[in-house]
Amino acid sequence: MSTILIGIAGGTGFGKTTLTRHLKEHFGPEVTVIGHDNYYKRQDGKTLEERAKVNYDHPAAFDTELLIEHLKELKEGRPIRCPVYSYVEHNRTEETREILPTKVIIVKGILIFQNPTLRDMFDIKIFVETDADVRILRRALRDVEERGRTLQSVVTQYLTTVKPMHEQYVEPSRKFADIIVLEGGRNLVALEMIMQRIRAHIDTP
Ligand SMILES: Nc1ncnc2c1ncn2[C@@H]1O[C@H](COP(=O)(O)OP(=O)(O)O)[C@@H](O)[C@H]1O
Numbered sequence: 001m002s003t004i005l006i007g008i009a010g011g012t013g014f015g016k017t018t019l020t021r022h023l024k025e026h027f028g029p030e031v032t033v034i035g036h037d038n039y040y041k042r043q044d045g046k047t048l049e050e051r052a053k054v055n056y057d058h059p060a061a062f063d064t065e066l067l068i069e070h071l072k073e074l075k076e077g078r079p080i081r082c083p084v085y086s087y088v089e090h091n092r093t094e095e096t097r098e099i100l101p102t103k104v105i106i107v108k109g110i111l112i113f114q115n116p117t118l119r120d121m122f123d124i125k126i127f128v129e130t131d132a133d134v135r136i137l138r139r140a141l142r143d144v145e146e147r148g149r150t151l152q153s154v155v156t157q158y159l160t161t162v163k164p165m166h167e168q169y170v171e172p173s174r175k176f177a178d179i180i181v182l183e184g185g186r187n188l189v190a191l192e193m194i195m196q197r198i199r200a201h202i203d204t205p
């Protein structure tokens, strides 16, 4: 079985998860989705308050080596156990999730094109983009509704780590993309083109 790896990158709130969800809903078990966020390093030994202050937008926050290892395993046709992450606890949980090898593997994350080894593994690199004001508003709503945050904490985190790391690491990785998708979450033309490419690969014996 030949496997293609598709990377979906872009800053927080750009619409990566929304685009990926559409693809997963369309292809079901034929496509596997893995988040770089699942590979955030453990923060054991710190209090919740200390864990909340970690810079989660810096490349050093991720165990990218483990993700690379897991992607190699999947490409070799072997299943992996993917870590499960909790944004509420700011830590990996004790759980892992079995992921079976499929012909198409999608990896999403803010910094997946920043690490050269990981970046070079992707057959297709997609960067999703949305205006900064729209995405911060979306992130604020999402973090309060789904990730157990206060509005004040979202604003503080955005100004102290998210924005500077975006400028230093995420935005410069845009130039490595093969395709830029504007309004990622709801760009139906782009979605259809990506679906056609995935379908062509799945249908190739
Ligand atoms: N085109 C869009 N219009 C309105 N809301 C959107 C759109 N795309 C995404 N969203 C919302 O914005 C929030 C962030 O999008 P998400 O896909 O989670 O971004 P990312 O994974 O890049 O951080 C989510 O709550 C999502 O429902």
Ligand SMILES: Nc1ccn([C@@H]2O[C@H](COP(=O)(O)O)[C@@H](O)[C@H]2O)c(=O)n1
Pocket: 011, 012, 013, 016, 017, 037, 040, 056, 057, 086, 087, 089, 090, 091, 109, 110, 162
């Ligand atoms: N404990 C954590 C871990 C990560 N984050 C933020 O998540 C963002 C990446 O996820 P997206 O779905 O938004 O791409 C990143 O910007 C981190 O700041 C967090 O807030 N808390």
